[in-house]
Amino acid sequence: MRRVLTGLLFLVLLWVAVAGLNAQASATDLLESDLDSLFDEPEDGREDLSEGDQKTSAGRMDESSDSDQTAPVSLIKKEGMTFTASYSFSAGYSPGWSESPWFWNSESPDFTQLVAAKMKSSLSLNFQISPSFRVFQSLSFSFPGYDSDLFSGFDLSMGDFFCDYTLQDSVYFRIGKHNVNWGISRNYPYTNLPVRIPLGSSGGDAYAVKTDIPLGVGGFQLLVLARTGFFEDIQSPRAEEAAYGLKYNLALPLADTDIGLFYHKDMRLRAMFSVKTTLWEKWEAYGEGLVSLDQDSLDDPVFAGGIGFFNDFLDGKLTVNGEYFFNGERYTNYLQTEDGIFEEDVVPFIYGHNVALNLIGRPFKGSFRLFARWLHNFSEGSGQIVPGFSLRPFENMSLNVAFPLALGGRNGTYYSKNADQLNRPFSAVIALTFSGSYKTGDGPSK
Amino acid sequence: MTFLLTKTPKRVFFCMVFLALLGPGIGAAETDAELLKQADALVSYPGTDFYAEYTLVLDKPGQGRTTTVAAVFRRDSRETYVIIILEPLATKGQGYLKQRNTLWFYDPQSRRFNSTSSQDRFQNTNARNSDFTRSNLAGDYKIISGEDAVLGRFQCRLLTLEAVHDDVTYPRMKIWISDDGLVRKSEDYSLSGQLLRTSAIPDYYQIGDKYIPKRILFVDALRGAMIDGKFVNEKTQITINNPSFEGIPNSVFSKTFLESVNQ
Numbered sequence: 001m002r003r004v005l006t007g008l009l010f011l012v013l014l015w016v017a018v019a020g021l022n023a024q025a026s027a028t029d030l031l032e033s034d035l036d037s038l039f040d041e042p043e044d045g046r047e048d049l050s051e052g053d054q055k056t057s058a059g060r061m062d063e064s065s066d067s068d069q070t071a072p073v074s075l076i077k078k079e080g081m082t083f084t085a086s087y088s089f090s091a092g093y094s095p096g097w098s099e100s101p102w103f104w105n106s107e108s109p110d111f112t113q114l115v116a117a118k119m120k121s122s123l124s125l126n127f128q129i130s131p132s133f134r135v136f137q138s139l140s141f142s143f144p145g146y147d148s149d150l151f152s153g154f155d156l157s158m159g160d161f162f163c164d165y166t167l168q169d170s171v172y173f174r175i176g177k178h179n180v181n182w183g184i185s186r187n188y189p190y191t192n193l194p195v196r197i198p199l200g201s202s203g204g205d206a207y208a209v210k211t212d213i214p215l216g217v218g219g220f221q222l223l224v225l226a227r228t229g230f231f232e233d234i235q236s237p238r239a240e241e242a243a244y245g246l247k248y249n250l251a252l253p254l255a256d257t258d259i260g261l262f263y264h265k266d267m268r269l270r271a272m273f274s275v276k277t278t279l280w281e282k283w284e285a286y287g288e289g290l291v292s293l294d295q296d297s298l299d300d301p302v303f304a305g306g307i308g309f310f311n312d313f314l315d316g317k318l319t320v321n322g323e324y325f326f327n328g329e330r331y332t333n334y335l336q337t338e339d340g341i342f343e344e345d346v347v348p349f350i351y352g353h354n355v356a357l358n359l360i361g362r363p364f365k366g367s368f369r370l371f372a373r374w375l376h377n378f379s380e381g382s383g384q385i386v387p388g389f390s391l392r393p394f395e396n397m398s399l400n401v402a403f404p405l406a407l408g409g410r411n412g413t414y415y416s417k418n419a420d421q422l423n424r425p426f427s428a429v430i431a432l433t434f435s436g437s438y439k440t441g442d443g444p445s446k
Numbered sequence: 447m448t449f450l451l452t453k454t455p456k457r458v459f460f461c462m463v464f465l466a467l468l469g470p471g472i473g474a475a476e477t478d479a480e481l482l483k484q485a486d487a488l489v490s491y492p493g494t495d496f497y498a499e500y501t502l503v504l505d506k507p508g509q510g511r512t513t514t515v516a517a518v519f520r521r522d523s524r525e526t527y528v529i530i531i532l533e534p535l536a537t538k539g540q541g542y543l544k545q546r547n548t549l550w551f552y553d554p555q556s557r558r559f560n561s562t563s564s565q566d567r568f569q570n571t572n573a574r575n576s577d578f579t580r581s582n583l584a585g586d587y588k589i590i591s592g593e594d595a596v597l598g599r600f601q602c603r604l605l606t607l608e609a610v611h612d613d614v615t616y617p618r619m620k621i622w623i624s625d626d627g628l629v630r631k632s633e634d635y636s637l638s639g640q641l642l643r644t645s646a647i648p649d650y651y652q653i654g655d656k657y658i659p660k661r662i663l664f665v666d667a668l669r670g671a672m673i674d675g676k677f678v679n680e681k682t683q684i685t686i687n688n689p690s691f692e693g694i695p696n697s698v699f700s701k702t703f704l705e706s707v708n709q
Contacts, residue, residue, distance in 0.1 A: 030648070030663040030683045031505045038648045038663065039598025039630065073698060075499075075688070076517045076530055076707065164706060169695035172706045181557065214700035217545050251701060253548040256559065278561045439535045 073169060077131040082441035086122040089434045096420065096427030100406055114421060116431075119143045122159060126441075134164040172212040179206050179337055180223060182247060182260055184274050184286045187356035187375065188325045190304050190349055191272040191288045193262035194225055194245060195334045201266070203335035203346060204228030218249035227335075230264070240265055268292040268302075268329075284310040292329060302328045308356075321358040327351050350413050352379020367392035375414065382412020388429075396436040402429045478592040478605055482584040484627040488657045490580040495694040496520040498658065499532070500578075501685045504571045507671040507678035514569050519694050522580040526699050529578060530707055531569065541704035542575065547613060549575055552704040559701060565615040572643065572664040572682035576615045581629075583607065583621070586614045597631055600624040616642065628657060641667045651689055658689045
């Protein structure tokens with residue numbers, strides 16, 4: 001406990017130290033003037049040296065003075081520190097039923113009422129120590145905390161903790177505790193190979209050495225990734241227990257393309273590709289594919305792939321994302337990281353034909369949002385639809401209401417395994433959240 | 447023969463009159479075209495890299511002012527640029543990477559790249575993403591007309607331009623080029639002739655034979671608010687500081703660099 005308090009005190013002191021920093025004053029002189037009268041004024045003499053060329057009516061800068069300037073890249077990666085504090089206090093009520101409404105005639109469902117209250121803070125420090133070296137660290141504090149599903153008062157956990165090092169403006173390293181994401185789909189992250197975990201594994205935090213080598217606009221990425229769940233004995237990890245990845249990004253004006261390969265000894269060898277482009281100026285279209293092989297025989301290929309799109313309609317009042325995904329792999333999981341909406345969880349990919357449709361409507365000015373998410377697997381006849389709405393009636397306050405409903409038979413994956421805490425197929429969620437963050441300093445932001 | 451003798455001098459006379467009337471027009475058109483090319487050349491840097499800090503102050507009538515500071519890296523020889531948002535903190539780390547006609551936008555919150563349009567507003571100001579690239583007026587527009595004009599203390603040539611393709615932000619423009627070859631003012635129009643925006647560049651830096659705008663004022667003709675019964679236009683001032691023609695590493699013009707700045 002003393003360590004925790006010392007750490008918090010340290011963060012608060014750092015915040016106080018940088019709180020007095022002010023943003024650079026901005027030039028606004030032209031905003032006060034009538035546009036045409038600008039040309040009646042004498043030339044701004046600040047750069048107009050005595051030998052200034054009156055014919056050109058332009059100020060002249062001494063070229064030699066530039067040689068004293070720091071290299072341009074250093075100017076935007078100058079030494080400094082940013083402190084960010086994020087807070088969230090939520091209270092929620094969720095009535096739910098153990099069966100979907102169309103089964104109510106055959107069986108009387110169990111009715112349960114959940115209440116939840118959660119407080120969470122995240123304090124992070126972002127140091128640019130030199131133009132080539134940066135360190136990021138964050139600490140999370142949440143209540144209530146659970147240790148192996150047992151209430152333990154509160155949780156104190158380390159968030160991301162990594163350093164960035166740039167070698168000669170040519171090679172970019174990131175080393176430490178951080179997540180690595182590949183692929184495009186936000187519905188089915190099957191090409192996000194670094195989040196794949198072996199069957200039966202709980203995954204755990206990701207520790208990675210990521211090396212990026214720019215080539216043109218895109219470039220190569222080399223990845224060595226380990227999760228706490230990958231090791232038999234965390235005290236003496238072995239190199240063969242880590243996962244290894246290689247990805248190449250080819251960014252062309254017409255399309256952004258990724259190809260990647262990912263290996264872990266307890267998973268099939270997987271290769272992925274993704275292509276994203278913009279059609280007719282507004283339609284963001286993407287396609288992804290995956291092939292997995294038995295890693296010993298390099299045989300038994302299994303394929304997965306899909307296409308999707310994003311677009312805004314009605315002058316931005318309606319955002320639509322649609323996706324089709326065929327999954328040829330059976331019994332595969334990925335680790336869903338906590339992102340403010342979902343808790344960290346091991347989530348299965350469902351075999352067969354899948355579709356996803358996401359709608360976000362903004363019918364009025366302001367923060368009111370209507371949303372609906374539909375995920376369906378036609379091979380299994382199982383799906384999930386989550387309509388709802390959200391609004392921010394006042395600053396730092398948000399209200400979220402949703403009605404998650406599982407579709408299809410009781411044996412379907414979405415019926416038995418969904419985002420609900422008790423995996424109830426039909427529930428309502430009402431959550432009120434007070435949240436906000438404060439950021440200060442002159443260093444990098446995350 | 448007499449007929450011929452009497453007719454021919456008349457023909458020659460009319461031809462001479464016609465050419466005398468047409469001649470200055472052709473000459474002026476050629477001069478205007480050259481002037482437009484010169485205006486492009488003075489603010490384009492194909493032989494070197496360019497860096498500067500841009501401070502944009504958006505003045506929304508009735509809503510106050512917001513300031514955005516951006517670092518701009520340009521490599522005109524490859525028609526590319528990179529822009530990194532330095533302030534405010536809320537959008538710090540957002541970045542733009544132009545690759546020919548494609549403009550990538552990077553959001554450090556989602557850690558994703560999306561393509562965006564050069565014609566879109568830059569950070570919701572009155573500047574457009576296309577305002578940060580090299581000038582190519584002579585390639586993008588044809589001259590419809592030209593006339594002499596006075597703009598405050600400047601003797602100018604006022605050119606009316608019409609786009610020759612659809613990849614430009616504004617299909618029609620009027621530009622005022624002062625006698626030193628620099629663009630001082632422009633009016634940007636829609637295809638239907640609606641005034642959309644007016645821009646003013648009262649002063650430039652000069653480094654060698656290269657020119658860099660020092661301050662730019664954009665006045666949005668359509669966006670604004672009624673204040674005391676009068677329509678007050680939205681405005682954005684750009685102030686350019688610390689310009690430099692130092693070489694920039696190739697890796698800056700990559701997606702990896704945008705990610706590395708503030709991921």
